Amino acid sequence: TLWGHAGESMYHSLQTQVISRFGLGSHFQASYTLSRQEANEPMDNSDGNLSANLTTLDLDNPEAEEGLARTDRTHIFNTSLVLMLSSLEGRPAAVRHVFGDWQVGTIVSAATGQALNIFVGGVPGLPGGISGTGYVDNQRPNRVADVPCRAEDGPEDQIINPAAYTIAGMALGSIGNTRRGDCRGPGLFQVDMAFYKNIAASDRFKLQLRFEIFNLLNGANFIGTGTLGVNTTLNPTTVVF
Numbered sequence: 001t002l003w004g005h006a007g008e009s010m011y012h013s014l015q016t017q018v019i020s021r022f023g024l025g026s027h028f029q030a031s032y033t034l035s036r037q038e039a040n041e042p043m044d045n046s047d048g049n050l051s052a053n054l055t056t057l058d059l060d061n062p063e064a065e066e067g068l069a070r071t072d073r074t075h076i077f078n079t080s081l082v083l084m085l086s087s088l089e090g091r092p093a094a095v096r097h098v099f100g101d102w103q104v105g106t107i108v109s110a111a112t113g114q115a116l117n118i119f120v121g122g123v124p125g126l127p128g129g130i131s132g133t134g135y136v137d138n139q140r141p142n143r144v145a146d147v148p149c150r151a152e153d154g155p156e157d158q159i160i161n162p163a164a165y166t167i168a169g170m171a172l173g174s175i176g177n178t179r180r181g182d183c184r185g186p187g188l189f190q191v192d193m194a195f196y197k198n199i200a201a202s203d204r205f206k207l208q209l210r211f212e213i214f215n216l217l218n219g220a221n222f223i224g225t226g227t228l229g230v231n232t233t234l235n236p237t238t239v240v241f
Contacts, residue, residue: 007040007041009038009040009043010039011037012036014034018030026084027082030080032076032077034075037072038066040066041054041069042054042071043070044070044071051137055137057138064179077109078109080105080106086100101199102195104195105195107190108190108192109189110190111187113187114184117180118183120140121139126172131175132173141170141176142177143182147164148161148164159185185222186221192213
């Protein structure tokens with residue numbers, strides 16, 4: 001294994017932001033980024049260990065490693081709101097203490113899913129892998145044309161369409177044509193809420209009671225993906241020797 005410093009990347013983006021302050025100290029902020037990041041390495045790992053995402057599959061054609069980095073996100077949107085409610089001055093003390101001086105806060109986050117690298121994994125009877133490099137974890141299959149990489153049918157938790165990738169008909173020693181970052185994982189969407197009650201303890205001090213709800217809609221946001229084996233149970237006779 002040779003550890004080098006030949007990685008390169010290119011990042012382009014459009015970044016926007018809106019900020020507004022209003023009312024009794026209320027605050028609204030929204031930001032949106034449209035971006036694209038291409039690289040010949042994942043851009044999210046530099047620990048020095050041997051891994052599928054970090055290694056070059058075809059040493060004779062390193063340009064084939066160019067593709068979407070794992071840090072690429074086409075769309076990123078975040079918005080937050082802190083709404084300061086009235087202290088209800090002039091109302092009866094009981095009303096002020098219960099309903100006055102509340103704050104409502106929320107954060108909404110949404111983003112495109114992570115760009116994923118699709119790998120073959122081990123093939124029975126081929127200890128060196130389909131590409132014959134000896135390191136089997138980073139070997140890629142061929143991409144099936146006109147078949148979406150995201151699963152549209154099948155189990156609810158199936159993200160990648162297995163029909164979109166194949167090693168059938170590949171010649172031993174050949175390199176699959178699937179590019180880095182060929183498919184995307186699930187996106188991110190999360191809503192957090194908070195309710196704050198301010199209580200005047202004295203002329204100089206206030207107490208604050210906080211009620212915070214994270215992931216209000218109880219949605220699943222996946223933050224990690226493993227190596228995806230494609231057609232790893234095919235008999236070696238389905239490939240060309």
